[in-house]
Amino acid sequence: MDRRFGTAACWLLVIPYIGLLWVPFYNCHDPVLLGFPFFYWYQLAWVPITAILTWIAYRSMRHDD
């Protein structure tokens, strides 16, 4: 696959840092999901999201080792 595209896909990995380190954005109680306050399910949701973003970056990379 195109090397430049692979490098671009790696920028996806910046997203979790913004989503998780910008705390004021998610430090609230509502909306509640399955009994979990927003603060908790939002952060838990970033686990699969980050895994998927990393997987996309992985797929678009050249693996020469």
Added chain:
Amino acid sequence: MMTDIDPTALSVFIFFLALVTVMGFVAARWRRPKTLAHIDEWGLGGRTFGTWITWFLVGGDFYTAYTVIAVPALVYTVGAYGFFALPYTIVVYPFVFMVMPLLWRRAKDHGYVTAGDIVHGQYGSRALELAVALTGVIATMPYIALQLVGMTAVFKALGLHGELPLAVAFIILALYTYSAGLRAPALIAFVKDIMIYIVVIAAIALIPAKLGGYANVFAAADADFKAKGAGSLLLGGNQYVAYATLALGSALAAFMYPHTLTGIFASNSGNTIRKNAVLLPAYTLLLGLLALLGYMGHAANLKLDSANDVVPALFQTLFSSWFAGFAFAAIAIGALVPAAVMSIGAANLFTRNFWKAYIDPQVSDAGEAKVAKMTSLVVKVGALLVIIFLPTQFALDLQLLGGIWILQTLPALVFGLYTKWFRAPALLAGWFVGFFGGTYLVWDAGWKPLHMVPLGETGFTVYTGLLALLANIVVAVIVNAVVPARAAARA
């Protein structure tokens, strides 16, 4: 909390511990190389571990027994703030994905075993190598001691008091690590993780059912925090920066430790490491749910002597004794795997960056393996003595400093992968400022890892490790720019 010996729980516990002991000794034959008398084989499993073994090994030494005990304990005590372990163990993987395959490649191409080897190879400086290696060893020792704290909580719940059970478990661990090297924890990690997964899934499914659902669990914790006047379900406004910097700083530090690097160097390709960065977050999901056991402790109205008892007490009160025994075995084995990898990581550092560098530069491959094996024994006995003779708080304080110290090796270890601009004297000056400056700040704050940064009217609290890293980098850049290259080469 009950402390009478429960025969069922104890028998199940002993059965599983005996099982992994046998596996530990059998591991020497597993994926058997021509010889174990080589540090690549003993200390890195021959660098042959594929995606699955790496997943179990790195997961097994990164998410430790102490995590299982301490994260819920912190959440139990302070609430939302203790949850920073979750963003920490998420943002660590993009970092691993980008950086660790490069580090692996460097190590593989040149036959490096430790962080010290990499730094020496890159900068040719014995002083910088020594700084990195020494930091690795002293940051790891209290970490091993904390695994013992995790085990002690379990032994206490089983009704086994005193230091004898701990010493027995540790001596057995020391013996099979001695004989099988990294293969032992790699093999045992399979059992450990399957057990931990069963325990956590049972806990998060059944405990809320017994306690009236998650909404009720959160409500009960909230009510307790309000009654106590400490802790809360959400962060206070002054905790935002502390929460984010703790998560980021811990993530950057995590894969600088000798034991996590050992797991990385032992894998068979950079691609294996990238795949693991995709797959390892499965553990983080587990950790997040595990953290909620702290709130379940409130919903179950536990009366505890110490917050560290919250997880064992939950299993004891809410599950039948055979399952409690199973859960305790899972936690105890969860202490043995990382303790083994940590002692191997520290032993590799000692062998390559002290013994080979200063005592016997002509040491043979078999000689290296022998020194590493002996050192792994000494390191474990040392950690055991620390726990037996010194107060637990001492290990906790040291562990806290350990995170800040190990973070200071990041510039020396990582920057060289991307640029040839930095030179050894600059990186050494940066390390010196970060290491001692960080230590001073922690001491100054009364052994707290957070430091108040005054800004405008109020200011905010920041993770000291990250502050020290910033100072470290600034000093390294300035020194590198000011000291002329030739003067540096002569020095």
